[in-house]
Each structure stands twice: as C-alpha cells, then as structure tokens.
Amino acid sequence: MKITAANVEHVARLARLELSDEEKNLFAGxxxxxxxxxxxxxxxxxxxxxPTSHAxxxxxxxxxxxxxxxxxxxxxxxxSPDRADAFYRVPQIIE
Amino acid sequence: MKFQPVIGLEVHVQLKTNSKIFCGCSTAFGSSPNSQTCPxxxxxxxxxxxxxxxxxxxxxxxxxxxxxxxxxxxxxxxxNYFYPDLPKGYQISQxxxxxxxxxxxxxxxxxxxxxxxxxxxIHMEEDAGKLVHGEIAGLEKGSGVDLNRxxxxxxxxxxDPDLRTSxxxxxxxxxxxxxxxxxxISDGNMEEGSFRCDANVSVMPVGAAQFGTRAEIKNVNxxxxxxxxxxxxxxxxxxxxxxxGTVVQETRLFDPNxxxxxxxxxxxxxxxxxxxxxxxxxxxxxxxxxxxxxxSELPELPEKxxxxxxxxxxxxxxxxxxxxxxxxxxxxxxxxxxLQTNPKAASNWIMGEVIRGxxxxxxxxxxxxxxxxxxxxLLRLIEEGTISGKIAKKVFDEVWKSGKDPKTxxxxxxxxxxSDSSAxxxxxxxxxxxxxxxxxxxxxxKDKLLGFFVGQVMKASKxxxxxxxxxxxxxxxxxx
Numbered sequence: 001m002k003i004t005a006a007n008v009e010h011v012a013r014l015a016r017l018e019l020s021d022e023e024k025n026l027f028a029g030x031x032x033x034x035x036x037x038x039x040x041x042x043x044x045x046x047x048x049x050x051p052t053s054h055a056x057x058x059x060x061x062x063x064x065x066x067x068x069x070x071x072x073x074x075x076x077x078x079x080s081p082d083r084a085d086a087f088y089r090v091p092q093i094i095e
Numbered sequence: 096m097k098f099q100p101v102i103g104l105e106v107h108v109q110l111k112t113n114s115k116i117f118c119g120c121s122t123a124f125g126s127s128p129n130s131q132t133c134p135x136x137x138x139x140x141x142x143x144x145x146x147x148x149x150x151x152x153x154x155x156x157x158x159x160x161x162x163x164x165x166x167x168x169x170x171x172x173x174x175n176y177f178y179p180d181l182p183k184g185y186q187i188s189q190x191x192x193x194x195x196x197x198x199x200x201x202x203x204x205x206x207x208x209x210x211x212x213x214x215x216x217i218h219m220e221e222d223a224g225k226l227v228h229g230e231i232a233g234l235e236k237g238s239g240v241d242l243n244r245x246x247x248x249x250x251x252x253x254x255d256p257d258l259r260t261s262x263x264x265x266x267x268x269x270x271x272x273x274x275x276x277x278x279x280i281s282d283g284n285m286e287e288g289s290f291r292c293d294a295n296v297s298v299m300p301v302g303a304a305q306f307g308t309r310a311e312i313k314n315v316n317x318x319x320x321x322x323x324x325x326x327x328x329x330x331x332x333x334x335x336x337x338x339x340g341t342v343v344q345e346t347r348l349f350d351p352n353x354x355x356x357x358x359x360x361x362x363x364x365x366x367x368x369x370x371x372x373x374x375x376x377x378x379x380x381x382x383x384x385x386x387x388x389x390x391s392e393l394p395e396l397p398e399k400x401x402x403x404x405x406x407x408x409x410x411x412x413x414x415x416x417x418x419x420x421x422x423x424x425x426x427x428x429x430x431x432x433x434l435q436t437n438p439k440a441a442s443n444w445i446m447g448e449v450i451r452g453x454x455x456x457x458x459x460x461x462x463x464x465x466x467x468x469x470x471x472x473l474l475r476l477i478e479e480g481t482i483s484g485k486i487a488k489k490v491f492d493e494v495w496k497s498g499k500d501p502k503t504x505x506x507x508x509x510x511x512x513x514s515d516s517s518a519x520x521x522x523x524x525x526x527x528x529x530x531x532x533x534x535x536x537x538x539x540x541k542d543k544l545l546g547f548f549v550g551q552v553m554k555a556s557k558x559x560x561x562x563x564x565x566x567x568x569x570x571x572x573x574x575x
Contacts (some may be wrong), residue, residue, distance in 0.1 A: 014175070014367055014369070016177060053372035053374075054374060054378065055374075056377075058377045059168075059379070059380045060377065060378075061377050062145065062151070063114075063119070063145045063146065063148065064148060065113050065114050065148065067114045067120065068118075068119030068133070070120050070130060070131050070132055070133050072130065073130045073132075076130075077129060082237075084231060084234050084237065084239055085231055085234075086127055086128040086129050086130070087128050087227060087234070087240055088239065089237045089238070089239060089240075090239075090240055091237055093179060093226055093238040
C-alpha cells in the first residue's frame with residue numbers, strides 16, 4: 001500500500017498534529033519507505049506462528065487487591081498547567 | 096411499511112474491588128477530587144500498570160454465570176483517543192482476545208415465551224475520569240477534571256443484536272444486573288454509575304435481510320430511561336425513514352428531562368481507535384484448573400435457586416420469583432427454612448410483612464430487625480395456636496420496634512390466644528342474648544350474618560379468641 005499525503009493527514013489529525021502540505025508530502029514518502037522496509041518480513045514463512053503481542057515471553061503478572069496510599073491531591077496537581085480548586089482545569093467541554 | 100427494531104446493548108459494570116484495576120489507589124466513591132490518584136492512574140510517563148488479580152476472578156465469574164467460554168489466553172490493548180478525562184491518551188481495554196466470549200442469557204418478558212439473548216463478549220477495561228462543568232468556583236470558564244474514577248475496573252458486557260423491543264432490552268438488563276449483584280462483583284448502583292448502559296438501535300423493514308444503520312445511545316442510567324430512550328429512538332428512526340430521510344451512524348445522548356435523544360456532534364473521527372496490544376501488560380493465561388476452581392466457588396444462581404424453591408418447597412412461581420429478587424433476600428428465606436418452619440407460611444410473611452417493613456423503613460434485608468430466628472419463632476406461635484394470625488401481625492410490629500422475642504411480647508401483653516371453649520362460650524352466650532334480633536334473622540336464612548357474629552366475638556375477646564373455635568361454637572349455638 002502506498003502511503004499518501006491524505007493518509008498522513010488522517011493520522012496527523014488523530015494525533016492532533018497540524019502539518020503543512022510540504023510536511024505531509026515529506027512524511028508520506030518517509031513512512032512509505034519505512035513500511036516498504038518492514039514489508040520485507042512477509043518473505044518469511046510464518047505459518048503456525050502466533051502474532052507477537054509481547055517481546056518477552058512472560059505471562060500473568062498480578063497485584064493483589066490491596067489499596068496503597070495515593071500521592072495526594074497537591075502532588076497530583078503539581079504539574080498541571082491550570083487548576084480550579086482540586087480539579088485540573090481544561091477548556092470548556094461542551095456535551 | 097412496517098419496521099422491525101434491532102437492539103444490542105453494551106453494559107459497563109463497575110467491579111467492587113478495593114483498589115483500581117492497574118494500581119493500588121482506592122475505588123471508594125465520593126472522595127474529594129483527585130485525592131485517590133497515583134502516577135499510574137494519572138498516566139504519568141514511566142508508570143507501569145499491573146493487573147489486579149481480583150478483577151480477573153470477577154470477570155471469570157461473570158463469564159461463567161452468563162454461559163460464556165473463558166478465553167485461555169487473553170491480552171490487553173490500547174484504545175487510542177483524546178478526551179480530557181483520559182490522561183494517557185488511550186484507554187487500556189481488551190480488543191482481539193476478550194476474557195469471556197460467546198455466552199447467553201434466557202430472558203422472560205411477561206406474557207411471552209422465554210427468549211435466548213446472545214452475549215458476544217465480556218472484556219475488562221479501565222474507566223476514565225470524570226468531567227465537571229460549571230458548578231465549582233473557578234470553573235465558570237472551563238471544565239474540571241477529577242481522576243479519582245480513572246483506572247477503576249469495569250467489565251463491558253456486549254450483547255448480540257438479538258433484542259427486538261424495549262421490554263426485551265429491560266428484561267435482559269435486569270437479569271444481568273441481578274447476576275452481577277448476586278455474584279457480589281458489583282454493587283450495581285445505577286445512580287452512582289456502577290451499571291451503565293449504551294444501546295445500539297436500528298430499524299429495518301420487516302423481513303429485510305440486512306440491519307439498518309444504527310445509532311448508539313450513550314449512558315442511559317436507569318431501567319426506565321432505557322425503555323424510554325429505546326422507544327424514542329425507534330420512533331425517531333421510523334419517522335425519519337418514512338419522511339424520506341436516512342439514519343446516520345452516530346452517537347446520541349439521551350435527555351431524561353425531555354425523554355428524547357440528540358446527536359453528539361464532533362465525535363465522528365473518534366471511532367478510529369487504532370487498537371494495538373499494550374506492551375506494558377503481559378498476556379493473561381487462564382488454565383482449565385483456574386476456571387474449574389472459579390466455577391466451584393460460584394453461588395447458586397437466581398434462576399437455579401428459583402427452580403429449587405418451586406420444586407423442593409412447592410412454592411408458586413410468583414413466590415419463588417420474589418424471594419430470589421436478591422441474594423440477601425433468598426438467604427434470609429433459607430435461614431428461615433433452616434429453622435424448621437413451614438415454607439409457604441414463611442414465604443407469605445416475607446413477601447407481606449417483612450418486605451413491607453423494609454420498604455417503609457428503607458432498611459436493607461441484611462438489617463431487618465426481625466431476624467429469621469425471630470420470624471420463625473413468631474410463625475411457631477401461630478402454628479401451635481398460641482396466637483392468631485391477626486394478633487401475630489401486631490406482635491410482628493412489636494418485634495420490629497423492640498427486637499424482643501415474640502414469646503416475651505405475647506406474654507407481656509397478654510396476647511395468648513383463647514382456645515378454651517368455656518371462656519369463648521361465655522362471650523358467645525352473652526352476645527347472642529344481646530342480639531336476639533340478629534339471631535332470629537340468621538336462623539331464618541341470612542347466613543351472611545355469621546361474619547357479624549364472629550367479628551363481635553373477636554372484638555369482645557380483644558382479638559385473642561381462636562377464630563376456628565369461635566366459628567365452631569357459634570355455628571353449634573346458632574343452629575342448635
């Protein structure tokens with residue numbers, strides 16, 4: 001599949017990125033080259049191989065259902081660019 | 096043209112765990128904003144989520160109780176979208192391999208045949224935070240974000256599009272609600288959002304091979320609203336099509352004040368979630384031994400208990416239904432039975448006085464002041480003929496108020512039933528002498544007057560006379 005500027009634009013919008021036309025074309029070419037390189041994997045015979053979801057062969061890491069102390073409201077809000085009372089404040093969300 | 100509605104439901108069930116699904120923060124409801132947070136649920140860089148084992152146990156139990164198969168190897172996925180209540184920019188959910196699949200529930204709508212509703216899947220996921228608008232100082236311009244709820248464990252239960260009417264949808268929801276609360280995996284509190292429903296609704300011409308385009312109605316948080324929202328949406332779509340329009344696939348919000356649904360614009364692109372396996376969470380492997388252990392820990396489920404109540408104690412279906420409405424009520428009944436009481440009498444008293452008392456006082460059955468021990472003691476007094484059923488109701492109210500045992504109350508207040516025929520005879524003789532006119536009428540064939548005489552004798556005995564003895568003696572004397 002050839003990556004087009006329209007594909008780049010779609011992905012950019014999902015990621016909330018604003019790109020110039022020049023950038024869209026530039027990235028389309030670069031992404032296309034990356035995917036073409038990965039396409040090479042298709043040459044391998046992968047019959048009977050499960051899709052890899054994790055690189056490390058490990059399973060079932062659990063924690064018990066026990067509460068631990070939270071970090072506290074002040075620390076939680078310490079890095080927030082904007083706050084009101086104990087809330088993070090964001091631009092008005094209209095529902 | 097006649098239309099056939101098609102409905103599928105997605106239910107979010109909040110699990111009753113102590114801590115969140117991927118971190119140790121408390122899940123308690125109603126704490127001050129952002130007080131129950133840590134780097135994991137705040138989505139801070141470098142924080143590592145670790146799965147709460149209790150969530151898995153609960154999910155397996157939900158799956159087994161809804162006839163699902165448990166997926167031997169399931170994985171978590173990132174569902175990517177931006178919204179201010181979602182700190183990481185993705186929600187950890189399950190996509191390709193949900194923990195439970197291919198289940199079903201048999202639902203019953205009154206006056207119709209039982210119907211099987213498929214369950215496509217049940218998966219585990221984290222909840223988002225909460226947005227607050229307007230009502231806080233400093234939020235006149237802007238919205239507030241509270242992340243206490245972020246990372247709270249949810250099960251999403253997705254039905255097949257098997258439902259055809261709003262009544263079927265409500266019956267399905269009620270049954271699912273009963274199961275999750277019965278299992279004790281959720282408190283099922285709909286006002287607090289512990290059991291939330293999204294409805295996918297479409298209509299198609301009757302006999303059509305393909306479903307129509309569906310609209311998704313979000314967060315309808317009571318059984319009544321589900322019915323209203325679905326009915327409104329069905330009619331809206333039919334009207335739209337009949338007027339030559341087309342239904343668009345969209346998310347709609349139900350407004351309980353107007354009983355209507357309206358479009359939530361601006362979310363069109365949100366459906367491209369770009370799911371991929373979450374590398375932070377390792378695969379979840381559930382071997383058959385785990386499933387079997389979980390199965391052995393399941394309580395007897397409501398449907399099964401209901402059948403057993405009907406078969407073992409010859410209860411009518413109505414009684415069995417009422418008594419299995421909640422697990423706690425069923426357990427109350429079974430505690431009564433364990434104390435060797437008459438099953439039908441106990442059922443009558445629970446359905447009558449006990450439930451009335453609970454409704455009036457707002458107490459849950461667990462806190463009913465008339466315990467199974469006290470209730471069965473009371474029933475024994477009736478059975479032994481110590482008190483009449485009518486006096487028993489008075490005693491019941493006393494037990495409720497004072498917590499004293501029924502026998503003590505009966506003794507203290509001198510409520511023992513008078514079955515001694517000479518004492519009753521004296522009352523009757525006195526009455527018949529005074530009411531000679533009525534006696535003559537009765538003897539000339541006005542049988543209905545027997546009730547009057549019985550009433551008078553009961554009144555004169557302050558309700559303590561044994562009604563059966565009163566009846567016998569009265570008939571003997573009146574006819575004699």
